[in-house]
Amino acid sequence: MLRAVERALGPDLSSLVTHLLPFAQQMLRRYGEFYPFGATMDVNGAIAATGAYSSSDDHSESQRVLDLLIEGMALDAQAGRIRAAGACVDVHTIPAGETTGRDAICLKLARVNGEALDVYVPYSRRWLRGVHYDDAYSMAGTLTLGCLETHES
Numbered sequence: 001m002l003r004a005v006e007r008a009l010g011p012d013l014s015s016l017v018t019h020l021l022p023f024a025q026q027m028l029r030r031y032g033e034f035y036p037f038g039a040t041m042d043v044n045g046a047i048a049a050t051g052a053y054s055s056s057d058d059h060s061e062s063q064r065v066l067d068l069l070i071e072g073m074a075l076d077a078q079a080g081r082i083r084a085a086g087a088c089v090d091v092h093t094i095p096a097g098e099t100t101g102r103d104a105i106c107l108k109l110a111r112v113n114g115e116a117l118d119v120y121v122p123y124s125r126r127w128l129r130g131v132h133y134d135d136a137y138s139m140a141g142t143l144t145l146g147c148l149e150t151h152e153s
Contacts, residue, residue, distance in 0.1 A: 077145035116141025
């Protein structure tokens with residue numbers, strides 16, 4: 001599923017994908033959807049799950065949750081506590097070369113040095129057979145941690 005994008009990831013971003021993707025798949029299998037969530041990699045390479053909360057019960061608040069999540073990641077990056085971060089979002093997108101929209105897991109990945117990559121894993125729900133995943137693809141990243149200095153050892 002990820003073979004097409006593995007080379008572009010590098011070790012830090014690959015580790016974040018390994019942490020984020022299984023949880024997104026578990027949420028889709030159990031609930032059919034998920035709110036944005038994330039993970040950070042500290043300067044020593046340890047990964048920690050991150051989340052954000054919006055006081056609204058409205059499902060349209062996913063963008064607010066994502067904004068809060070990214071804001072927290074950016075603050076950690078600016079303080080020199082992390083070297084990479086990733087946010088995972090359930091999206092509807094139109095892949096390049098296609099004309100119809102698809103549901104996808106979107107992994108917004110970034111390192112404090114400015115490297116960023118968005119990885120999309122398209123999926124479809126199949127009656128009585130769960131969730132089917134298609135090959136992943138990547139695009140230039142949209143997640144910025146607001147910190148271009150490297151705090152790595």
